Amino acid sequence: MTITFAPPSASKSELEGAGSFTPKFDAHGLVTAVVxxxxxxxxxxxAHMNAEALALTIETGVAHYYSRSRGKLWKKGETSGNLQTVTEIRTDCDQDAVWLKVSVAGHDATCHTGRRSCFYRTVHLQDGKANLDITDDHRHFDPDTIYSAS
Amino acid sequence: MTITFAPPSASKSELEGAGSFTPKFDAHGLVTAVVxxxxxxxxxxxAHMNAEALALTIETGVAHYYSRSRGKLWKKGETSGNLQTVTEIRTDCDQDAVWLKVSVAGHDATCHTGRRSCFYRTVHLQDGKANLDITDDHRHFDPDTIYSAS
Structure with a gap:
């Protein structure tokens, strides 16, 4: 990793303007990534990114994250083949989130369940309770086969 | 608030399936909301939502968040008039994030800077440094006028 990030400016206008990208990492050293x-x-x-994942993503054009559950750098798709090539990176007004626009290789699937998106369920209010319905149940790959082989 | 949420199931298949919505709040009692x-x-x-904000959003159909900087419930658009009417709510595989599809009232602007989106800047690698360019500089309202009046 060669890119380093300066700490966020105390000036609101600098933070919200053009110029250096100075991501505002949280107490765990992470920013939120929307893909x-x-x-x-x-x-x-x-997902989430630490400075290393963010720098690698910017430098290589391939999405890297920080896995909070595994506590380490995560090159998305390394096991499944569903690598993400980044076509654009944006950040928000306070620079604590990034938006990646990506092209997905492999099975054209991002969720570990084999579905295209992790957001395959909708929330509905029914009899005073919040329930989930599955909106997209198409599996692009079989998770048992893909992940047990690694 | 009348909706309550049961704690997430220890069963991965229950957590990833249809049925009760059991959001996985973090150590601060929050889930991430993508809008x-x-x-x-x-x-x-x-943004982020605590259980109260999430329940109110589901019940009323108007987006509520939890402001981490102000430490309180935040009905988005209450000052600016840019209220968000929710047309669909989704959640992801591990139920620690929600996706709201919304219609924005008022100025059709979401960012406090007056722009339509908070993601108005792109990240570019230039001479080994990550820089920000402003991609959308159209202000739908004047923040100084809108927020100082409140």
């Missing part, structure tokens, strides 16, 4: 498909804008996943 | 425009899918903002 959409460059093809049609579909929301594919939400 | 897109129901009209064209544009990413408008990323």
């Amino acid at each position: 959409t498909d460059a093809r049609d804008g579909e929301l594919l996943m939400v | 897109t425009d129901a009209r064209d899918g544009e990413l408008l903002m990323v």
Whole structure:
């Protein structure tokens, strides 16, 4: 990793303007990453990035994240083949989130369940309770086969 | 608030299937909310919700968040008039993030800077440094006028 990030400016106008990208990492050293498909804008996943993952993503053009559950750098798709090539990176007004527009290789699937998007369920209010319905149940790959082989 | 949420199931298949919505709140009691425009899918903002904000959003159909900087419930658009009517709510595989598709009232702007989206800047690698360019500089309202009046 060669890119380093300066700490966020104390000036609101500098933070919200053009110039250096100074991501505002949280107490765990992470920013939120929102990932959409460059093809049609579909929301594919939400993940987190530390400085290393963010720098690698910017430098290589391939999405890297920080896995909070595994506690380490995560090159998305390394096992499944569903690598993400980044076509655009944006950040928000306070620079604590990034938006990646990506092209997905392999099975054209992002979720570990084999579905295209991790957001395959809708929330409905029914009899005073919040329930989930599965909106997209198409599996692009069989998770048992893909992940047990690694 | 009348909706309550049961704790997440220890069973991965229950957590990833249909049935009860059991959001996985983090150590601060929050889930991540990704907000897109129901009209064209544009990413408008990323925010956070506690159980109260999430329940109110589901019950009322108007987006509520939890402001980490102000430490309180935040009915988005209450000051600016840019309220968000929710047309669909989704959640992801591990239920620690929600995706709201919304229609924005008022100035059709979500960012406090007056722009349509908080993601108005792109990240570019230039001479080994990550820089920000402003991609959308159209202000739908004047922040100084709108927020100082409140």
